[in-house]
Amino acid sequence: MNHELSTMVKFGIIGCGRISHRFMQGLKQVDDASLVTAWSRRPETVKQFVDQYGGKACNSLDELLGSDIDAVYIATLPDSHSAYSIAALKAGKHVLCEKPAAVNLAQLEPVLHLAKTKGLLFMEGMKPPFYPLYKRLKEYLMVDPIGAAGYVRAGSAVMDCPPEHPNYSYDLVGGSIMQIAPYEAFLALDWLGPMTDIQAMGRFSGKQIDMFSIFQTQHKEGYAQLYCGFDLHGKGDALISGPLGHITIHKNWWNPAKATIDYVDGRLVELDEPYVAGGLNYEIEHFCELIRNGKTESPIITHELSRQMIAMLEEARKQVGLKFEGE
Numbered sequence: 042m043n044h045e046l047s048t049m050v051k052f053g054i055i056g057c058g059r060i061s062h063r064f065m066q067g068l069k070q071v072d073d074a075s076l077v078t079a080w081s082r083r084p085e086t087v088k089q090f091v092d093q094y095g096g097k098a099c100n101s102l103d104e105l106l107g108s109d110i111d112a113v114y115i116a117t118l119p120d121s122h123s124a125y126s127i128a129a130l131k132a133g134k135h136v137l138c139e140k141p142a143a144v145n146l147a148q149l150e151p152v153l154h155l156a157k158t159k160g161l162l163f164m165e166g167m168k169p170p171f172y173p174l175y176k177r178l179k180e181y182l183m184v185d186p187i188g189a190a191g192y193v194r195a196g197s198a199v200m201d202c203p204p205e206h207p208n209y210s211y212d213l214v215g216g217s218i219m220q221i222a223p224y225e226a227f228l229a230l231d232w233l234g235p236m237t238d239i240q241a242m243g244r245f246s247g248k249q250i251d252m253f254s255i256f257q258t259q260h261k262e263g264y265a266q267l268y269c270g271f272d273l274h275g276k277g278d279a280l281i282s283g284p285l286g287h288i289t290i291h292k293n294w295w296n297p298a299k300a301t302i303d304y305v306d307g308r309l310v311e312l313d314e315p316y317v318a319g320g321l322n323y324e325i326e327h328f329c330e331l332i333r334n335g336k337t338e339s340p341i342i343t344h345e346l347s348r349q350m351i352a353m354l355e356e357a358r359k360q361v362g363l364k365f366e367g368e
């Protein structure tokens with residue numbers, strides 16, 4: 042990290058797949074942040090990527106980590122997230138790592154520990170809280186509250202993954218709990234506080250990974266009912282209930298743009314806050330601001346929240362019977 046030049050944040054990207062394209066769409070909207078280098082397992086993937094977005098194609102991980110960058114965006118699949126986070130932190134780079142940040146808690150802890158000891162920023166990519174709608178909703182509730190939220194119901198089930206998608210791969214740590222439920226875990230924890238209990242069920246439908254799972258969780262502040270899947274078409278909205286009213290974050294709640302607050306006294310309040318540029322720009326902006334301000338942890342996606350999210354997914358997997366290599 043070039044500590045003197047604290048305005049421009051120079052990124053290197055590891056893994057140039059689907060989400061990295063969306064990251065670039067967002068990055069273009071962020072002031073004083075740029076793509077400098079990229080590396081992916083297959084050279085042709087990197088070449089296509091830098092041809093489209095600029096930056097230099099690296100031939101190896103070492104070349105990327107040795108390049109003049111401040112931060113690394115890790116956008117490979119979850120099997121390699123913790124290893125690349127550790128490599129990047131060891132090389133003195135800040136890390137924004139796609140969700141889920143690790144396969145399990147045992148893999149996540151050394152990443153968080155290294156970030157702390159190195160004094161570097163580590164943040165898990167968890168986009169919803171940075172969207173304008175989500176922020177506006179929280180602000181609005183400060184002045185016109187629904188009371189303490191006591192129930193969250195949310196889920197996402199998608200039918201549009203092509204058969205070759207890594208979501209179906211056991212080796213690449215796929216499955217609906219690992220690939221979809223990080224968002225649901227975030228929502229429940231954000232509104233209800235730390236989880237105290239979980240009951241999960243899931244089915245594999247002949248695959249090595251869960252194709253559809255549901256879990257209900259007990260939290261300090263209430264209960265959540267969550268689902269995730271690849272072989273049903275789910276509704277994709279979220280419900281948050283309090284004693285004075287309930288909120289619907291309309292589909293797709295993980296890319297939030299519209300919400301309705303339905304108060305006990307009969308009032309309906311509609312919030313409408315479209316997002317731009319694919320939505321990752323808000324999370325990137327936050328990450329860059331943290332770097333510029335010398336912060337080593339996001340106050341929103343804290344290390345503790347990442348621990349709690351992965352712990353919830355790990356316990357849900359244990360209950361549905363999905364263990365990955367080495368677990």
Ligand SMILES: NC(=O)c1ccc[n+]([C@@H]2O[C@H](COP(=O)([O-])OP(=O)(O)OC[C@H]3O[C@@H](n4cnc5c(N)ncnc54)[C@H](OP(=O)(O)O)[C@@H]3O)[C@@H](O)[C@H]2O)c1
Binds near residue numbers: 055060087
């Ligand atoms: N934040 C969001 O909105 C969002 C949305 C979708 C996905 N995600 C998350 O983003 C991550 C990536 O998902 P995706 O859909 O972008 O997957 P993807 O399209 O398969 O992209 C992953 C890319 O990483 C490269 N790669 C995979 N394993 C690697 C390794 N071990 N070393 C180096 N490069 C490797 C692959 O490129 P080559 O093999 O071609 O080099 C591939 O193109 C997942 O964790 C997913 O959960 C986040």
